[in-house]
Amino acid sequence: MVGSILGGAFRLLRQHPLSVLVWAILYLVGIFAIGLLRILIAPADPDNVAEALGAGLLSQGLALALVAVLITAATRATLHPYKRGACYLRLGANELRVFALVVLLTIATMVVTFLLTLANGLLLGLLAWLVPGAATGWLGAALLLVEMAGLIFVQVRLSIALPLTYLYETITVDEAWSQSRGHFWSIFGAFAVLALLLAAAGLALLAVFLLPILATLGQTGANLQALMETMLMLVLAAKNLPAASQVALVSGILALTALGFVLMTATLASAARTMLGLQDGQIEDLRHPRR
Structure with missing residues (x-):
């Protein structure tokens, strides 16, 4: 089933390369423009909480709206490729519903994260009182791992x-x-x-420009200290690259980021199709959830 889900996602890339390119460009340009707007509307007085909150909400809302439109376009192209248009991009009720859901999920994630942070503070304090010593650190780490596993389970479901x-x-x-x-x-x-494939593509891109430094990681071993040192050397080496190489490297990283976003969205749509056993054109049968 994993192959079927990924096959549907990569089929989108093969069948609609122009649409994928347009989505990727819109994603990158949109995120950059929203970030620039966030800087421009930031309050001059950093202590002005109301204006800072308003600017943050506006920029976050625009980012979620952009993501909702692109998610809906990729989903439409994956599940109903016959519904052609301007690269499957539309502004309508479907986009509004997806935007509302994205907002709800974002708020829910923030609330859950806040509550878990509070709960962790209380539990870790209680553990430190009940089980003093090094065992507290291990119990705290185990607690965090359990919480992360639970969050991943819910997010995937x-x-x-x-x-x-x-x-x-x-x-x-x-x-x-x-x-x-x-x-x-x-x-x-x-x-x-998909994450491993994207990571491998990212390493291959880095290897084109920074292979000697990556090779040192294989010689020193993949321990935490070696990874940190390698990351520092990669940053320094990237800054010392010729201007043309820097542009090519940054462009490649941005393109890979945008492609990853599109493929992740297409994977969601392909997973939904696989779970429901759908074929093209069944939207009329699904306007009311089946029980």
Whole structure:
């Protein structure tokens, strides 16, 4: 099933290269423009909390809106390639629903993170009182690992909520949890393989310009200190590259980042299709979730 999910994602890249290129450019230009706007509207007085909060909310909202439009376009191209247009880009009810869901998921993530931070402070303080000494650190690390595993599990199970919201033409979260039951490892495996492929592509890109420094990592071993030292040397070496090489390296990294975003979105859509056993053109049957 992992192969089927990834096959659907990479099929999008093969069948609609122009659309993928346009989405990638829009993603990069949009993020850059929103970041620039954030700097321009930042309050002159750093102590002005109200203006700083307003600027932050505006820039974050624009970023989420951009992501929602691109996610919907990639989902439309993956699930309903016959619905052509300007690279599958539209501004309509589907985009609005996906944007609302993205906002809800973002808020939920922030709330959960805040609550976990508070809970961790209390639990770690209690552990330090009950089990003093080095054992506290190990117990704290184990607690964090359990929490991370739980968050990853929930995120993977709910990941297809975005394409399902597009398919059902209504915001849905519980249906994503229901449809992904028993498929956690398939969805997680697809994303893990894609992440490894992107990481390998990134290393290959770095190797083109910085191979001698990467080679030193293999000689010293992949321990934490060696990794930190290698990262520092990579940054310094990148700064000393010729201007043309710096432009090429940065352009390659940005292109890989944008491609990763598109492929991740296409993987979500492909996973939803695989979970539901859908073929093209079934949207009329899915406007109301099946029970």
